[in-house]
Amino acid sequence: MFVERIKTEGLAQLSYLIGDGSEAAVIDPRRDCEIYARKARERGCRITHIFETHRNEDLISGAPILAAMTGAAVHHGPHAAGEVAYADIVGEGDSFSFGNLRLKVLETPGHTDDSLSFAIYDDNYGDEAVGVFSGDALFVGDVGRTDFYPERAEEVAGKLFDSLQKIIALGDQANLYPAHGAGSVCGDKMADRDFSTLGYERRNNPMLQIDQREKFVQAKLDEHHNQPPYFRVMERLNLEGASPVSPSMVPPxxxxxxxxxxxxxxxxxxxxxxxxxxxxxxxxxxxxxxxxxxxxxxxxxxxxxxxxxxxxxxxxxxxxxxxxxxxxxxxxxxxxxxxxxxxxxAGKAFLSVPVIDAGEVRERVSEQPEGWTLLDVRDRGEVSDGIVAGAETIYVGKLQEKLDGLAKDRHYTVMCASGARATIAASVLLRAGFANVGVFLGSMGAWCAAGGEVVKPS
CATH class of the missing domain: 3.40.250.10 (Rhodanese-like domain)
Known part of the structure; x- marks a missing residue:
């Protein structure tokens, strides 16, 4: 019996190959899915089932592609806001066996209406679950976001609270296998580790310390998450089923x-x-x-x-x-x-971006040179903790849609937490014809390290 985690860096997505004996299943495969077939072959297994915890918003599912490769059946939850063209629908209490490993379906809506979790049992030992694949309902150190149905915000937050009670009721002994780790856009407070147990989360996960449904709902309503435009594309493709990609993917x-x-x-x-x-x-x-x-x-x-x-x-x-x-x-x-x-x-033109340090920013903040703007592109949660006095704030992801509100004749120094997002933002400004753009390298980290004053935004 085995559970093998496959982590997709960048997306911080976690998928799993599980099985016992000659049969195996995959949970939440990514689009470049040859890795699952290879790992199954290495274990002498055949992939017979593919399970999806929900319709993903942040990546393309590899379920229909892997199904075509292996002949495995795909299983998805009900209420997916459309027909999942490549999957069979499963629901509460459905059960699947792979040797002595048994997988039981739990309906755990809240993050999305179709969200499922999968409890696993070892039929050779005891009746308690040995683990649970929680999808985006429960993470290590956090719980799923509930902002995909703004017109039903209180309802879906309440559903997530109820779903978490169902998951936690599986027992402290169960290992937790979430669909994402730290760095994912599906949560912003996840612990920087990929392993935990329900008992540890019950005692230490801040969101699980809220034991009143109404307070939990309010806490979710108070959260702010960004939704990039491509989420809508992912939702559509994960109903239709995306096309395969080349295993090598080396561009010309x-x-x-x-x-x-x-x-x-x-x-x-x-x-x-x-x-x-x-x-x-x-x-x-x-x-x-x-x-x-x-x-x-x-x-x-x-x-x-x-x-x-x-x-x-x-x-x-x-x-x-x-x-x-x-x-x-x-x-x-x-x-x-x-x-x-x-x-x-080859004699071709190129550009560079001026960078300045905390000392130079301190001088400019003090002197306020004419025509200069310090542009902070961190997200709302970071900004709420404090900004450099006088900074203008626009989230990096929304900068392109806000360009018309910025004067092109001004000098912009862009900052974030370290300088990485600021560099992306600087490139957006330069592409749009802003000529005088620089980056505060080190950004808020450098500012604080140098003893710079941080003020609450007005």
């Missing part, structure tokens, strides 16, 4: 003339690290470092955009293409094989 390598031939018809996406982008980048390119694609590509890219990547090599280009495919961006025409040194060596 482009030399400088080939790159220039396609650049005018595509969005240029620079997937290098922030220091590389700040030092030298191609004019008009969007900064989206590989490890930030999952969180921010969906704010700036359209479903049908043609993309060309700027990467530091084939490994980085492939990782970027894989991360983009997991959230539905497939039309990648290639990557600049020479990166910036080759681009510059």
């Amino acid at each position: 390598a482009l030399d400088v003339p080939e790159f220039e031939a396609v650049a005018d018809k595509a969005v240029l996406v620079d997937v290098r690290g922030i220091a590389a982008f700040l030092g030298a980048h191609i004019p008009g390119s969007l900064a989206l470092p590989v490890d930030m694609i999952a969180a921010f590509a969906g704010w700036y890219l359209q479903e049908d955009d043609a993309l060309v990547l700027i990467a530091d090599g084939v490994t980085q280009a492939e990782a970027a293409a894989r991360n983009l495919a997991r959230i539905g961006y497939d039309d990648i025409h290639g990557y600049l094989n020479t990166a910036m040194p080759g681009w510059a060596a």
Whole structure:
């Protein structure tokens, strides 16, 4: 009997291969799903069932693709706001066996109406659950967000409270297997570890300390989560079923003339690290470092955009293409094989972004030079804890839609918590024709370390 966790970095998504003997099942597979078939073969197992805890908003499900690869049946919960074209519907009390491992279905709505959890039992020992796959209902250190049905906000928050009671009732001994870990957009207070038990969560998870339904509902209503536009695309594709992707996903390598031939018809996406982008980048390119694609590509890219990547090599280009495919961006025409040194060596124009430190920001805040704005692009929760005096605040994901409200003749220094999101935001401003843009490198972390004053936003 085994439970193997497969973690998708960037998305912080957790999926699972479980089984006993020659039969296995997969829970919440990602789109590039060859990994599950390979791991099953290594264990001498055949995948016979695929289970989805809910219709995902932040990634494309690999369930229909894996089903076509293996012949396994796909099982999904009821009330999915549409027909899940590739799945059979299962509900409360349904049970499936794989050798001595038994999986029992629990309906646990709240995060979404179709949310399921799956309790697992070892029929060779006792009647207690040995674990539970909780989907996005219960995380390590947090619980699921409940903001996908704003017109029913109180109702769905109450449903999540009830679902959590059902999960916790499985017993302190049960291991917890959530669908996401720290860094996921599906929660913002998860512990930075992927393992726990229901007993530990019952005693230590802050949201589980709220034992009154009304107080829990109010706590959920007081939360703020961002919803990138691509969530709607994911919801649609996870009803229809997405197409397979190539196992390698290596984009074509482009030399400088080939790159220039396609650049005018595509969005240029620079997937290098922030220091590389700040030092030298191609004019008009969007900064989206590989490890930030999952969180921010969906704010700036359209479903049908043609993309060309700027990467530091084939490994980085492939990782970027894989991360983009997991959230539905497939039309990648290639990557600049020479990166910036080759681009510059060909005599092509490039730009850099000025960076300043905490001392320079302190001087500017004190002197308030004419035409200068400190632009803080952190999210609302971070901003509510305090800002640098005088800073203007716009969340990085919403910057593009707020550009018309910013004067192009001003000098903007962009900041976030460290400088990473600020670099993305700076690239958005530069692409939109803002000429005088810089980045506060280190941002709020550097400001606080240098003893800078933090004030509450007005």
